[in-house]
Amino acid sequence: MDALGRHLLIELHDCNRSALDNLELVRDTLIETADRLDSTVLDVSTHKFDPIGVTAIVMIAESHLSIHTWPEHRYAAMDIFTCSKTMQSADVVGFLSTRLGAGNVQTVEVNRGILPLVRAGRPG
């Protein structure tokens, strides 16, 4: 099934608590993920919450990557939305799990932008 974009919703559980509260580590992990996907980074936004938790969003020419962390629950929600046709989800998830010390990861991939002609089974 062809689509304009691929969207990975990644649930990272049982992570390293201090990693999830380390803004620099989280931001660098997102940027390195973008680099591994051969993406073009356009902008990076981050925020450190008080008392704990961080958000980082990387806008890429191919869409975006985002992460929101709840260190108190050892949980992070990550999204990778890309137009890349070559992204290997397993590689990305493996890299993220290592960086954040995740013990339990669930991933859902959603096709975004399935156009009417494609939906009807005709090539777009």
Added chain:
Amino acid sequence: MDALGRHLLIELHDCNRSALDNLELVRDTLIETADRLDSTVLDVSTHKFDPIGVTAIVMIAESHLSIHTWPEHRYAAMDIFTCSKTMQSADVVGFLSTRLGAGNVQTVEVNRGILPLVRAGRPG
């Protein structure tokens, strides 16, 4: 089912082509959506692509909103990730459809951050 966050994936088809290429309109639509959700806006990133298409991402204290537009396909992919318990999806989708002239909208809602104790059926 309780979760830390709710994530709406909104597929906006058959939109007004010029609306999707209007960076100011798209950005303001996202910010107004955040306001309607009583969100706290922390940062706004935008990009205008050459020759067409825009991206806008609004970081909110409750997570994020994003939109990527493909005016050539009259399509936009929007995401609303929020910790709000009160978001009325139908209201949000109605507002977006009007602003972007969408003729065909599909929405998927995904629960994010279902914690182990909640997954096991025990209150967290």
